[in-house]
Amino acid sequence: MTDNKDKIFNQIKNKLIVSCQALPDEPLHSSFIMGKMAYAAYLGGAGGIRANSIEDIREIKKNVKLPIIGIIKKVYEGSEVFITPTENEVESLYNEGVDIIATDATKRIRPDGTTISEMFPRLREKYPDQIFMADCSTYEEAKEAYELGFDCLGTTLCGYTEYTKDRKLPDLELIGRLTKDFDIPVIAEGGIWAPEDIKKVFSLGVHAAVVGSAITRPMEITKRFVNAIVEVVDSGTCVK
Amino acid sequence: MTDNKDKIFNQIKNKLIVSCQALPDEPLHSSFIMGKMAYAAYLGGAGGIRANSIEDIREIKKNVKLPIIGIIKKVYEGSEVFITPTENEVESLYNEGVDIIATDATKRIRPDGTTISEMFPRLREKYPDQIFMADCSTYEEAKEAYELGFDCLGTTLCGYTEYTKDRKLPDLELIGRLTKDFDIPVIAEGGIWAPEDIKKVFSLGVHAAVVGSAITRPMEITKRFVNAIVEVVDSGTCVK
Numbered sequence: 001m002t003d004n005k006d007k008i009f010n011q012i013k014n015k016l017i018v019s020c021q022a023l024p025d026e027p028l029h030s031s032f033i034m035g036k037m038a039y040a041a042y043l044g045g046a047g048g049i050r051a052n053s054i055e056d057i058r059e060i061k062k063n064v065k066l067p068i069i070g071i072i073k074k075v076y077e078g079s080e081v082f083i084t085p086t087e088n089e090v091e092s093l094y095n096e097g098v099d100i101i102a103t104d105a106t107k108r109i110r111p112d113g114t115t116i117s118e119m120f121p122r123l124r125e126k127y128p129d130q131i132f133m134a135d136c137s138t139y140e141e142a143k144e145a146y147e148l149g150f151d152c153l154g155t156t157l158c159g160y161t162e163y164t165k166d167r168k169l170p171d172l173e174l175i176g177r178l179t180k181d182f183d184i185p186v187i188a189e190g191g192i193w194a195p196e197d198i199k200k201v202f203s204l205g206v207h208a209a210v211v212g213s214a215i216t217r218p219m220e221i222t223k224r225f226v227n228a229i230v231e232v233v234d235s236g237t238c239v240k
Numbered sequence: 241m242t243d244n245k246d247k248i249f250n251q252i253k254n255k256l257i258v259s260c261q262a263l264p265d266e267p268l269h270s271s272f273i274m275g276k277m278a279y280a281a282y283l284g285g286a287g288g289i290r291a292n293s294i295e296d297i298r299e300i301k302k303n304v305k306l307p308i309i310g311i312i313k314k315v316y317e318g319s320e321v322f323i324t325p326t327e328n329e330v331e332s333l334y335n336e337g338v339d340i341i342a343t344d345a346t347k348r349i350r351p352d353g354t355t356i357s358e359m360f361p362r363l364r365e366k367y368p369d370q371i372f373m374a375d376c377s378t379y380e381e382a383k384e385a386y387e388l389g390f391d392c393l394g395t396t397l398c399g400y401t402e403y404t405k406d407r408k409l410p411d412l413e414l415i416g417r418l419t420k421d422f423d424i425p426v427i428a429e430g431g432i433w434a435p436e437d438i439k440k441v442f443s444l445g446v447h448a449a450v451v452g453s454a455i456t457r458p459m460e461i462t463k464r465f466v467n468a469i470v471e472v473v474d475s476g477t478c479v480k
Contacts, residue, residue: 014473016465018458027280033273037458040267044462179480194434195468202472205480211465218258218277221455222284225256228435229449232442233254239419239445 008099012208015047019212035059037216070098076111085111105134105145120148137161152185179205248339252448255287259452275299277456294336310338316351325351345374345385360388377401392425419445
């Protein structure tokens, strides 16, 4: 591993990475707001930011000097792979300059008809010093990513592929197997809603963890509180 | 109670009220962002918004048509009372038009040297049809507010006065006593961080509950996750 890769991984070791994303159909969609969100995360002690799109990443860089995991979400017709799905998005992120580029590393067919095992060797050759994070949904996908030469493994897509949609998140069994079996950093991501969740994933030996919705998606947080109210009111157990 | 007061209280019954505030020293300080936060809360199912300052309230009204609990936080030298502390702030909120005006209803001396028991009768006479919410810190303060003629009781300041700073929040004992003893709406506010907390306060019979930081203050949420990581890493129990 190069010195620069070491440096970045040391910077995020045992740190919280806050995902600051709001897609065009979300109420907070705005690079200005994502920049402020990243700044709030920084002030709160975050050690890194995960962000989507060149526009958001540029704005976030103006607000904080933390390592950035960059992605580009792009939906192509006919493929379910949308997190940095093709070499075009990787190239954009590389040219913008982000510390870590994350890409879908599931077994699913990508928009150009290839799989990650065909795409990644080309990326590795073209960008040998770039840190790549594999967004996986299963143990087998993580193993494949490890063998392909990814620099770190993420559980980002566990629960979000057709074949993992029933998993309870965070998937502690998966996270524990990954930290046990692979000697590269494992980054827990997906379904971390409470401080108790994050204690569990760190006790399993992850290098860092990404939390998004629980911090930066007020609509999603509101829904959880509203659902809790509906549940208790409908149960008929309230004293008034 | 007037028909209009009934209407507002029916609108917020069994609802989540999301507090959308960012003071000048907070990273998200921006009326534009608070308007978007309120919109996100609305999309998530919130039944009301609590907001600070005329500027934020105006922007929020452009974004959502939900009942608003309005406050003006203003620090005056020599007094610890800062939530809508004097008749001037009440007048500003009344002139702007908010469904509910909340004011500090603790026993503490206000900036003009009076107490709530001196100020409130004047407010009640001047604005008979305005709904007033009493932000209290103790049972005795809530009892006083009830007797003064406040329209609803909030636990907002429990934990935030010198004589309640050791209370564990949300203070379920206090909330339970208020809903049991007073026949006006009790609004739980303060220290509600998780859906489990809100289930508990609704099971005690509150009319509505206000959640702020857990939804709209990403810096504070980040701190809780970061503290959890530090705790587990320092404990030395992680497998790596």
